[in-house]
Amino acid sequence: MLWLLSLTLISTLWACTQEKQETEDVILLQDDLGRELTLESQPKRVLSLSSSMTEMLFAVLDTSAIIGRTQNDDYPTAALAKPVVNNYPVDYEQVLALKPDLIFTIEGITPLDVAARLEELGIPVYYQKYNTVEDIFTGLEDIGRIMGKEQQATQIADSLRQEVAQIARRHKGEQDPQQVLAITWTDPIYVYGQNTILTDKLRILGTENAVKEVFEQPYPALTREYILKLNPDVLLGGTPEKLEESFFGQYPELRKIKAYQNKRLYAPTDDLMARPGPRVVESLRELEGFLYP
């Protein structure tokens, strides 16, 4: 995952020039996308460009090290006191004004060309990417290591791991796992695909993502027919009233699915579903409440 190579480069330049010997402390990092970053010293002031990353940073770092938040960040409450940096489109001037040593973000929120522009402006960008719940925890540890807060990060990650393990134990070896479909949008119908972290959360809870096919996009668009064929036991995506209005009202054909027939329609909290962060345990508990009423 993380290749933190604190290299003490004794640059001995023998070649044609007669420069003086220089001793430089350079920190070389490789982020989750395999991009290489060079830091001149350990970062002290950091900025997040995604709401979930803000939650990650607040879990590990001292509040004073975090110097801003995006317009959407509302958790934890301490984040609200920070100056706002628009992340779409990115407010480069505000970023420069805040002078972060390093920016953390996650794949899918910050486009690579934005990162390249920020690096041109002298601010390295570190991406994280999570496929599983465990990836979030290693992400916390990586942040700790980069920022010199290893102990605190490990502690938090381990206690979260224990809580997840406890939940997982309750649902180990569930017979005939429930098939769960989670929709993110109704027109067109977009769902959580197999390659999203939700699949891992559902696995921990002894259930399965009803979408088995792996699509290119993490959140593929599906047809009514496809959903009829999946015939999920549980549908996540809104209260029964809301789904009746915006989903089943518009697609009455889908009233045939088991989830509708058995009234297994639930509305998980948007932010807990959409933000992979330290509140993942809270998200698991919420889902557990829906899946095992």
Add this chain to the structure above:
Amino acid sequence: MRRGLYFLLALLLILVVLLLGLQVGSFDSDIATILNAFLHYDPDNTTHFAIMHLRLPRLLLALVVGAALAFCGYLMQAMVNNGLADPYLLGTASGASLGAVIVFFGFVEISLGGFYMPPVFALAGAFVVTLVVVMLGYRKRQLIPAQLLLAGIAISALVTSIVGLLTFLSDSEGKLKSVIFWSMGSFERASWALLPYPAVALLLALLLFVYYQKQLNILLLGEERAQALGVRVANTRWVILGTVSVVTGFAVATSGPIGFVGLIIPHVTRGVMGTTGRSNLLFCAFVGGLFMLLCDLLSRLIYPPAGLPIGIITSFFGVPFFVYLLFRKNYNFKD
């Protein structure tokens, strides 16, 4: 005789593509399953249900919308006497998009009294914008084609930028997806409840123009000669305008603004049937429907399950063909 054969061919192809299209979907189904679904429909059989309630209305909607757009394109080109005209010149597409966007962005409840609002507002938007364009293209109780074209272009640009502004200010990725999906067209919303609106509008319009076909052809000779031959040009133009706005409005409201069909198919029609064929309008509708069915089938084969946005396919296959027509020596809009 030759024209009759072309009609027969188009009809046959439509049937073949319909049969092919009925087989494509998430549930496995061959010809036998499809015949079974038609002859011995079993409401508890989900495959039967998918064939009859999802695939069939979708294909029929594609057929109707393709036919409607091609038909309206033919009328518009005849009315303004210009082969570059298409049904959206009156601002229908941008108006419909604005209507739909207003609902998607939450200015209106997404569903009122059990009715899903985006198509309703799209229809309203199409009519309002068309009305404005027509008012601008109208002088001394006469429609001035050139003025109408310019008004259409200007107002469309304005409305499109309003849509762009709303889209830019949008706060959610989901809403953006809705708008993008809408603006490229789709038949995924098709249902038996939705189908009658564009279908009835198209049928009535086709019947009306059985009567007006002759005037339409004379109109191609130019305003003065048409007048001299006893065609009430002003009157005919109003009939065309009314028909195009209603039929296009319903087509766009149900499926989004699908491009190029209304531009290209009329040229194909004239290429095959001659500039003033007696049954050109009907043939144009047939070919438009066939083309759209093919595009829908391709879109679902290339990118299952949801299918590529239909507008992308129509341009992808339509434009090269159009270029071919442009470079073919023996075809000319007014020959």
